[in-house]
Amino acid sequence: MNGNFSFIEYSYPAGLLEVMTEKLQRLGFTWCTKHRTHPMSLWIQNRCIMLLRESDKNHGISGIGYVEPSANINKLPVQFDPLTDMFAMQTNDGFNHYFVSENEIEYTGSIGFNFEPVEQVVQQDSGFEYFSGLLTPEKYYNDYYHIGYENGKQVDNYSSLITKNKRFHLLVRQGDTNARPCLVIDTADIFATTAFLTWQGFETKTFNTDRSKLDLSDKLSYRVAAYDCVAYGTNKSYTIENFFVEPLPNVDVIIRQRKNTLSVGEQSIRQYYE
Numbered sequence: 633m634n635g636n637f638s639f640i641e642y643s644y645p646a647g648l649l650e651v652m653t654e655k656l657q658r659l660g661f662t663w664c665t666k667h668r669t670h671p672m673s674l675w676i677q678n679r680c681i682m683l684l685r686e687s688d689k690n691h692g693i694s695g696i697g698y699v700e701p702s703a704n705i706n707k708l709p710v711q712f713d714p715l716t717d718m719f720a721m722q723t724n725d726g727f728n729h730y731f732v733s734e735n736e737i738e739y740t741g742s743i744g745f746n747f748e749p750v751e752q753v754v755q756q757d758s759g760f761e762y763f764s765g766l767l768t769p770e771k772y773y774n775d776y777y778h779i780g781y782e783n784g785k786q787v788d789n790y791s792s793l794i795t796k797n798k799r800f801h802l803l804v805r806q807g808d809t810n811a812r813p814c815l816v817i818d819t820a821d822i823f824a825t826t827a828f829l830t831w832q833g834f835e836t837k838t839f840n841t842d843r844s845k846l847d848l849s850d851k852l853s854y855r856v857a858a859y860d861c862v863a864y865g866t867n868k869s870y871t872i873e874n875f876f877v878e879p880l881p882n883v884d885v886i887i888r889q890r891k892n893t894l895s896v897g898e899q900s901i902r903q904y905y906e
Contacts, residue, residue: 636780637800639674640763640815641695641728642880643687646671652684655880658832660758665747670715674747677755679762680817683716683730692882693766693813695728696800698779702733708779717746721779729779758832759825760887765801765816765896767886776802790901803896811905814884816896822889823859826874829887835877836860837904862903869893875904 644652649671653663661675661682671686683697697718710719710731719731776793781802784792793802805811819825830836843857847866856863856872863872869892876885886896886904 636699636797637696637763637795638699638732639681639683639697639730640693640766641683641685641697641730642692642883643685643690643694644881645688645691646686648881649686652880656682656684657755658834659879660755660760660828662755663750666750667715668746668748670746672716673750677757677760680760681763690726692880693815694726695730696766697730697732699732699734705731705733715746756828758828759819759821761818761820763800763815764818764888765803765886767803767805767811767814767816767884767896767901801896803901812878812882812884814886814904816886816888819887819889822861822872822874822887823855825887826859826861829876829879834879837875837877839903862900864899865891865893871896871900873900 642652656663656675659677661677661680664674664676666673673684675682675684681697683695685694687694705719708719708721708731710721712718713720713730716730719733721729721731723729780796781793782796784794784801789806791804791806793804794800801816826836839860839862841857841860841862843853846853846856846863848856848863848870849867852867852872853863859874861872861874863870865871871888871890871893873886873888873896876887879885884904886900888896
């Protein structure tokens with residue numbers, strides 16, 4: 633398996649579609665398609681794709697989607713899900729892994745025949761480029777080996793897994809099965825994205841960053857401190873991050889801008905949660 637990450641599934645309880653629509657639009661997502669018969673839709677911002685669906689369980693991040701060759705999908709213990717037009721594999725806790733064949737994407741240009749386009753009202757882009765990681769409870773850890781994830785760095789209370797194409801990274805909280813998931817989103821300009829999300833009223837943490845303690849250029853250090861972001865590394869290799877508390881119900885978000893570095897480190901997570 634290649635583990636070619638494609639999208640995130642988010643489930644919400646009945647009656648909250650209006651709330652979810654408002655929040656996603658404020659985050660800069662555009663509603664692109666809807667399911668013909670079920671309260672399910674696709675929301676997109678650049679390469680960030682979210683499958684939004686109504687559900688009576690697992691509210692929050694409830695699944696991950698992948699694009700794979702048909703031959704690879706056939707090797708997995710999956711069943712065809714006629715509702716989504718995708719092959720699906722569900723964990724004992726109800727977390728979904730969806731698989732779309734490369735041939736279907738090439739033929740239809742979408743993830744399924746059950747979805748139809750909507751009249752788009754394009755939202756102002758917040759600067760999200762792509763989903764690059766997920767901080768997840770340990771209870772899902774073993775499932776990822778079957779779908780193309782490889783071991784990454786193991787540090788203290790966290791284990792890491794990464795797809796073979798280095799596109800998507802998982803940090804698994806060891807011994808913690810009930811913590812709120814955290815979605816990692818890359819941006820080309822963390823300062824503009826921080827300003828946009830703050831302007832939209834989303835809650836961030838206060839770090840009181842001291843630029844004199846940063847090992848970055850004076851100009852970059854000044855901007856990190858001015859926007860109260862968190863930064864690790866040097867001019868040659870760094871990650872600059874900010875943390876937003878539940879911009880979607882039951883999901884925190886880390887936005888980051890990086891250079892020659894791969895994953896969110898345990899040092900960052902400790903600062904956000906401990």
